[in-house]
Amino acid sequence: MAFQPKITAFVCNWCTYTGADLAGTSRLQMAPEVRIIRLPCTGRIDPLFVIKAFERGADGVIVSGCHPADCHYNSGNYHARRRFAIFRDLLDFVGLDPRRVIFSWVSASEGGKWRDIVDSAAATIRELGPCRADTGDEGRGRLACAS
Amino acid sequence: MARIGVFVCHCGENIGRTVDASSVAEALRSHPGVVHAEDYRYMCSDPGQTLVREAIAANRLTGVVVAACSPHMHERTFRKVVAAAGLNPFLCEMANIREQCSWIHEDREQATGKAIAITRALVEKVKANTPLETIRIPIERRALVIGGGIAGIQAALDLADGGAEVVLVEKESSIGGHMSQLSETFPTLDCSQCILTPRMVEVAQHPRIRLYAYSEVEEVSGYIGNFEVKVRRKARSVNETLCNGCGACTQACPNRKVPNEFECGLGKRPAISVPFPQAVPNMPVLDRERCARFMAIRKGITKAVCGKCAEACTRGAIDFAQEDRFVTEKVGAIIIATGYQLYSIGKEQPEGEGLSGYGEYGYGQVPDVIDGLQFERLASASGPTGGRIVRPSDGRVPKRVVFLQCVGSRDPSRGIPYCSKICCMYVAKHVMLYRHKVHDGEAVVFYMDVRAAGKGYDEFTRRAIEEEGAIYRRGRVARLWRDGDVVKVQGFDTLSGEPLLLDADLVVLATAVRPQPGIRALAQKLSVSCDQHGFINEAHPKLRPVETNTAGIFVAGACQAPRDIPESVAMGSAAAAKVLGLFSKAELEREPTVARVDAAHCAGCFLCERVCPYGAVGRREVRDRAGRLVKVVAEVNPGVCQGCGTCQATCPGKHVEVQGFTDQQIYAEIAAL
Amino acid sequence: MRTGYFPGCSLHGTAREFDESLRAVAGAIGAPLAEIDDWNCCGASSAHVVGQRLAVALPARNLALAEAQGVEQVLAPCAACYNRLAKARRVIEEDEALRREMPELLGRPFGNRVAVRNILEFLTDALPVIEARLVHAFGGLPLACYYGCLLVRPASVTSAEDPEHPTAMEQIARACGAAPVTWHMGLECCGGSLSVSRTGSVIRLGRAILEDARKAGAEALLVACPMCHSNLDFRQRAMTRDGRPPIPVLYVTELVGLALGIEPRRLGLDRHFVSPAPLLARRGQAPAGGRH
Amino acid sequence: MSRSPVSDGGLRERILQETGVNTARCYQCGKCSAGCPMAAETRWRPHDVMRMVNTGAVGPLQDDPSIWLCLACETCASRCPNGCDPARVIDALRERFAREAPGGVPRPVAAFHRAFLDQVRRHGRSFELGMVMEYKLRTGALTEDALSAPGLLARGKLSLTPSRISGIGEVRRIFDACTGSAGTGAGGTGAGGDDR
């Protein structure tokens, strides 16, 4: 059977989660590989979550929240953006292909956009192949991905 | 030991068509910690709920996962069900296998597999859930209303009539706002003072309203239900308890040449004055900038000058030495109703970055070119001319009045792109008032569109044209200048294609509506946001029009956007209803998904304090038994915290956590997916 | 700062008195002007009818020459030239592609580094010197300051302080002791670019300007543009109805020159169609020698 | 000689490309036309021009002298609430019309611009006497007082011989590069002719 990647999505409760619900209500068909974890806000997303997801066998990660000006929490996602700039370096450090982490903004009304992101993420990760998490000690080892 | 129950819903065919619900239940039955799993056709139906309740009791469940629709749909429903069965409601989670699974996939096998994975992850999360108690916050059943225009007056009266205590803060010496300056009001031509004055008096006499006129909000702290407000009561130089409003002082003041702000500069007032006869409170203010005595003091003259007002006052109420005083009020909710100002016809635009004024209209330096409020004063029976519409320059009755609409509005080059909404209507009103008083006068209106969307509004503007004979010319005017006795108006009628050069006796500029100066500073004190123009942002443009993004703070009237009187009143009432709704509860109940600091481990770096978008993080001193300071730690105010989790993601040691979204819970979920 | 001088065609032709008076004033205030070698016509109002590229390239060659001559700014007294040079400078500044293309198009190096100044800016900078060297102040001569269009519009190009209410010319006039009148046509276009091809329009526009100046009590018009001057001076007879007395039209440099005590002939005052001699005699300034 | 079609949907876009003026921002307030000094003499005023560009129907402008009478005074541009620049749009249309249908350009106006630019191309500077002579020849307005030469000569304001700049080669190259081919490249109004 062809490679079926595992993709974990960290999304905020107000915008993207609602957008993903809307995609469902609108019956938009999309790739089945994405599993959503609901968080209050992208501001709550800790870079370690992403590392952890890879360590636990994810092949790709989506991080998505409200559009910068529309954050439910005024500025929560502003902090997320700042943190994730630093996070890019971290990915490099652990040896992860940055293409495995997809950042986006999806509002509550953008069901179609969510579908597009899911589909393109699935396609990208399928192309990159499985991510081999070579961890050693809990959380401290380097992740190496075969891509 | 966890004893989790899993309930898988078919939602009729909605889930059942692509997800094999019984296989999901089957798969979960063998998941560690799951002691009960079953599927049912409609889990939210009465029998479905009963089934959950009974299973909890029968299996002594310690946690529940409902694999069904989105939590946005039924999380509340099932948490209630769980609570009814005696379990803490926060030990229930929903696995979304409908919106995010069955509805978006067609392959039954894949969809079922995914549903199992999703449900497992939530089971893992529930295992890490802890019982949470709903937060209860006491409410101070008093409200602060800032601004005593018609919006603020309406809100204050509705609140007080509804049983709440009200503190009304007005920065001018009387309440009434702009409505007190208007002559008659569209769309019915009611006399503005006649309908406003009784309401102002009601405010003054209401036992539950405390009016602080000539006062401003200095500082605000606290949060919904528990604000503390410091009010600056500016020195009137008049003792409020002694003064009886007889007016002898204002009669006695020899310094009578001060431009009258209430009359928009069209009249004069003494240095000690009441803005208008129906003022509430009816009590003068001594203008220290213009009073001879204070001017002498500023010049260093030590001898007491003038003092005629004090001599005239039989009550001894004049108090030259009075200073600003401060009072602190505790309130549970705040309504902002600070109204508007007009785009100035002059060059300077207070707090108007990028706004330049109109050189081609002479920056207000051309005699007999006035703004809309000045026209209101000319038309008002209580105005400086007793309601005779005459030219400010020479007192002559104007035979042709030219009105220019959209001055400053709808003009991105001059900085204001929006439509001010009320001016089409008040220009039509001005036309009528003018024609009613000057029967042979000619009214010419330069407009771009007539925007009159309201009950009876279009009929009103049509009346101005059809019955009052106003000549509406479609086009913006290029230039105005004074030529001898008249004002030349160089315009164009885009409908007839005619260039026009009109001689006007009086020109009225319908200038844009802008928020009050000082609004940004006030918004900052209240932690609410303004739009790019300075209007207060509502929480949602359609569904939460009188709330702000800060809990417990509401907005009404023209400080939110250009508004006419009916809308300002409606907003005032709506904001009051919102506040009364808030006050109707014994305590504020809030979801306990707020952050909590682990004081034992908190290092006191206060990174969390810096990033919190709501200012919910405070500091607390930790002392040992002998009372010595051990350390200072962060502390989250649960009344303010919105549970966004930014602090948690920021804290280097993870010593602050949002309840319900702890690291442990999320890691459990990640691991299971 | 070294100032390059771009006289433009008019100042070598119909507006010689502008050139003469400017040179005389520059000498008197000690601000030497270095004429740009081999300058070419800026294209005036015709080039941009043909195409934007030509309208930019013709002035740009002059800017390149000025740059090669090592000046930091170039003075273009003719309002039309000023407008063209300033506009070209700005268009090139904003259009990266055009900027890169310029050296090849012009066949010379070009960095778009030279600032473009008009006569009012030049004189405003020199006001302290002018005031210090004033010998013959006008005793309150009522003047209508006429800017026309090209000196102030569009503001994005000319950086005029206030495109609806400029005051630079008034300030210069006041410094010379004149009393600018309040009038309304100071910024209306005189129709310069139709001067030859549609004289009737120019007469109509000019008449309105002159009538307003008269009504405001002006005894002379002050201008800073050769096109305005030639329209209002040369065609004034056709613009004036029913034998009203003519109004002399003075270049702002002529006014300053007179106030600095420079002999009228050196300022080219004898070249006007409406002789300023009677006015100057009336105002106690030496009469201009006749060449009429 | 082709005419632009009655409605040209892409015109607005092309004008935007050429001039940077987004005519779609124009809301037809007429403030430009109210201040335009030529509005009294023209059939199509600046706001009409903006409208026609927006609808793509500029045909009427081609049959009328209106846009050729624009003085480039920029009064319209400086007062437009939407930062539109009708004068610039008019320039672009003139350029286009001159290229596409030189016959439509009104004779005196075309003759003037052609005469003027001819002088510049030939000498590097304008030579007024030559220009006026050429203009009169082109329009046949021999008796019309375009410029009264005697008065000018007497005042030393007219020279009888052109002064030619030494970099004339450069100027001609610029003309050629900017007006297409040499000679009649600029349609009806361009500078043409050889050094005579």
Ligand SMILES: Cc1cc2nc3c(=O)[nH]c(=O)nc-3n(C[C@H](O)[C@H](O)[C@H](O)COP(=O)(O)OP(=O)(O)OC[C@H]3O[C@@H](n4cnc5c(N)ncnc54)[C@H](O)[C@@H]3O)c2cc1C
């Ligand atoms: C020329 C003209 C004619 C009009 N005619 C009509 C009409 O015919 N019909 C109609 O329906 N509408 C009319 N309007 C609109 C009408 O004026 C407004 O709708 C109405 O006044 C808005 O009421 P408000 O209470 O929101 O604001 P305001 O009337 O502006 O009142 C705001 C109050 O808040 C106070 N305040 C401001 N800042 C502070 C602060 N920081 N602290 C404390 N107090 C503060 C002010 O002093 C003022 O008293 C007209 C408007 C104009 C300009």
Ligand SMILES: Cc1cc2nc3c(=O)[nH]c(=O)nc-3n(C[C@H](O)[C@H](O)[C@H](O)COP(=O)(O)OP(=O)(O)OC[C@H]3O[C@@H](n4cnc5c(N)ncnc54)[C@H](O)[C@@H]3O)c2cc1C
């Ligand atoms: C084409 C169109 C597009 C629109 N787009 C927008 C938009 O984009 N944004 C926007 O803000 N607004 C929009 N609107 C306006 C919007 O629809 C209304 O503002 C809004 O629906 C009004 O809500 P309502 O509750 O007052 O009335 P309604 O929506 O009409 O609801 C009235 C309800 O009362 C019930 N009812 C009626 N009589 C009785 C009775 N005797 N007993 C019991 N029940 C009764 C009706 O069945 C109905 O359910 C649009 C309107 C139209 C026509």
Ligand code: SF4
């Ligand atoms: S609980 Fe949700 S999924 Fe189940 S029947 Fe009700 S709506 Fe449908």
Ligand code: SF4
């Ligand atoms: S005279 Fe005294 S009592 Fe009367 S209004 Fe003045 S201060 Fe008040």
Ligand code: SF4
């Ligand atoms: S002290 Fe004199 S000037 Fe001042 S308010 Fe009293 S009466 Fe007026």
Ligand code: SF4
């Ligand atoms: S309400 Fe009317 S006058 Fe006022 S800005 Fe809007 S369109 Fe213009």
Ligand code: SF4
């Ligand atoms: S960030 Fe963490 S350690 Fe720092 S003060 Fe806040 S809770 Fe304490």
Ligand code: SF4
């Ligand atoms: S969860 Fe958000 S609102 Fe609450 S304290 Fe932390 S940062 Fe502030």
Ligand code: SF4
């Ligand atoms: S002024 Fe501007 S917006 Fe108004 S009609 Fe003219 S171009 Fe259009």
Ligand code: SF4
């Ligand atoms: S530039 Fe042309 S269109 Fe614009 S105002 Fe001047 S003459 Fe009229």
